[in-house]
Amino acid sequence: MGFWRALFRGPSQEVEKRAQWDPATDLFPLPGVVSASGQKVDANSALTVSAVFACVRLLSETICTLPVATYSRRGGVRKEIKSPTWLDYPNAEPGGLGRIDLLSQVVLSLLLDGNAYLAVLWDGPNIVGLEVLDPNRIDTHTVVVDGKRRKVFYVADYDDDGNEVALGWYTTREILHIPGMMLPGEFTGVSPIAFARESIGLAMAAQTYGAKFFANGAMPGALIEVPGAMSEEGLARAREAWRLANSGAENAHRVALLTEGAKFSKVALSPDEAQFLQTRQFQVPEISRIFGVPPHLIADATNSTSWGSGLAEQNQAFAMFSLRPWLERIEAGFTRLLFAETANRQLFVKFSLDGIQRGAPAERMNMYSIGLQQGIYSIDEVRGWEDLEPLPDGAGEGHRVPLNLSDVTADEEPAKPAAIEPPPADEPPAQDGDDEEGEPSDEDGAEEPSPTG
Structure with missing residues (x-):
């Protein structure tokens, strides 16, 4: 298939490296992955924070399980067609990744690194497979060819001794690049982990502090101070005597007596030590904002949500503000692959959010009823x-509209309204012997004609 093949063998091409800007390396003299809290923050360590893991898991698992299909648009009409094999089965080899696994890796790359890179495997003019690459092994560059700037990729790996092993240069035909949010003038996405390193590092520091606090035995609930020195045996007897006299439900709320100058003092958390609990709690919505995830979807119900009053509204907001930007980036990347394989700009890939955006049963039935009555939907649609079979014999394929809304050109032309006759012209005044209506009077002396006449 020729994927691992160097494309540029000489220095004749002008290559410019345009790596993404990293706020840590530009602002701190320490190594770029170390935050001000002293925590090493990278894609792997960030996932040890439960809020980060929950956000990444929610987005990746939701997106990778959405239905995806291929469509053709002609004359403004969208029609679903058979998807290419590489979309449904990215790796046809036994044990290879399926579509769900591949999409999950793509989303994780976007969320943690800001970029996703896929190796495109060709067999002649056809794409036969896709493979997600480690973003840390790829450097993105631009190369000037015939006065035009094009994007190329330098791929490297490391051997067992940690030495870099160059694998070659590749073009956009052999590597599909799906970037996340980009800074102006850049062509690689920004890493959410890099830009939010301090927030994530603070959460890691609070988590580490709490773990060490309890690992060191936390602190005792109380202290008993005894003047003078006591042997190990004496300390053990005193501790056991105190336990027997004051532990257990039967000894609850009994008065404790101290002799020989012993003093009792209760140990409490200092304000600084208690503050780390609030810090950990605050970092959950802080990290949720980084990934655009509603806090209540990662089990943070400490505050009321402003993402909607009902489940349907919350799902609609989650689909619109959290999922849609990532979905459209992935759709654009796969659509570019379709064009590279077919040279047909009418084809495109699209995810379906219908399952997430579906409302409650009563809301759906009301929407269906309006759509059916207005002829927007057919019964089979x-x-x-609702995952039901079509009606037999094509009975549900037609569209229906109320009689009072039917097209006037459907059957016959409507009758034209009757013309309004103009009023009669003014008549001369009535003669003597005429009545008011101008009709001859029976009293004018004229002889009526004989009926037989």
């Missing part, structure tokens, strides 16, 4: 959305 509605039944398909």
